[in-house]
Amino acid sequence: MLKLPSRRNAAHKILIAFSALLLSTQAMADTAPTKVRYEEVVRSVLYLPMYVALNQGYFKDVGLDVSMKTSQGTDKGMTALLSGSADIVLIGPEASIYVANSESPVKPKVFAGLTATDGFLLLARKPVKNFSWDALKGHKVMSFRPGSNPDVFLEAALRKNGLNPKSDVQLISNVSPAARAGAWMAGQADYAIFLEPEASNLEKGGNGQVVASIGKEVGQIDFTSFTATDDYLKKNPKVVQDWTNAILRAQKYVQTAAPADLAKHISSYFPGVSEPELVATIERYRQYNIWKKDPVVRPEAMESLQDMLVASGLLEQNKRVKYQQFVVTNFATEAK
The missing domain is CATH 3.40.190.10 (Periplasmic binding protein-like II)
Structure with missing residues (x-):
């Protein structure tokens, strides 16, 4: 006579199968890439290390799925950040100084630098x-x-x-x-x-x-930097650290890579520009030491920037912002 499995055994097997499914689903969730909404201020070879990081998969290697949008202006990039439509933006650090002195309850922080000086x-x-x-x-x-x-x-x-x-x-x-x-x-x-x-x-x-x-x-005064809100930095420290690590990797590569190789990496971001033309622009920027060698934004550079803002009548001397109020150093320092 055929012996059927007991209800208890059948239920036990279903429970085991269901538990395995849950664990598998959780594992997939844990390994799924984290989406990051990123906005650059404009499209330019000035931001070469960022395009290299995207093209070479440096962000994917650390589990980040980065979408990119071009703001067409620091003011628009900051608006996207403050409104919550972007997670990380590449803008001038002066914008964070302005907001630090404003009544905005959301305070942006610079956490990594990309360009060592003005590329214009x-x-x-x-x-x-x-x-x-x-x-x-x-x-x-x-x-x-x-x-x-x-x-x-x-x-x-x-x-x-x-x-x-x-x-x-x-x-x-x-x-x-x-x-x-x-x-x-x-x-x-x-x-x-x-x-x-x-x-x-x-x-x-x-x-x-x-x-x-x-x-x-x-001279060497940070021109554009990666910025996020204070709240985003607190809630997503691993994402920000992984981002900064990927940027440092790209910065190191850009320092020694042949211009022809770099041109190939970024050509898809400049569809109307030939690779020989990109090589020429990369060589021109390299001679001016445009790109930072590491993502650290240093106090002396931000003091010089505020000197310039004061001289231009954009910042009152008594409203200079303390370095720690708009720059977070731990991510860039840890990356190094």
Whole structure:
């Protein structure tokens, strides 16, 4: 006579199977990549290490699934962060200083640096053999939104070379980032600042000549950095640490990799630019030491930035923000 399994045995087997299923599901959840909503301020070769990290899978290696959006402006990037539509943004650290002095209950913190200085290049409309900053006196210069880092760094470069940004030149700062190249080609302004590869493309098309590097004039002061809200940093320390580790890995690679290899890694992010053109822009940026060697944002650099903000009339001397109020160091230090 066939012996059927008891109800107790059948129930036990079902329980074991169900438990195994739960454990399997939990294991899959534990190993599933963590989604991170990321926004860059603009699209530029200036942010080369970030594109390398994405292309080479450095974020995937540490379990992060990164989606990327271009904000078209630090102000828009900060708005995305404060509104909760982005987790991590790449913007100028000056934005965190402004918010620290504001009534906003949400306080952003810089946790890792990407660029060591300003990547904007100064273009002259007409060919110049021996450029002198004095040539800008009395002329129109296309800048960026007042209070933005491109505008602040340009003013610092002007002051360093004996020019008063308020009276010696006319800064045009009301052209949106997306419209600047078109406005320049239409004849607006005598000089302008552009990032790569836009600067090289304009130069190649006969629409100006690169005559100076703003970053070289100003020196090593962090220009763009990774920023998140204080709340996000507290709730997601592992994500932020993994992010910073991936960035350091990319920074190290960028320091020694051949420009041709780097151009291949980032070409998909610049569909309208050929690899030889990307190589040329990478070589140009490398000579100016644009990219940081590690993600640490140092106190002296932020003090210099606030000096520039004060000089530009954007920050009152008595409202300087303490370094610890807008910069978190533990993630970058741990990554090193």
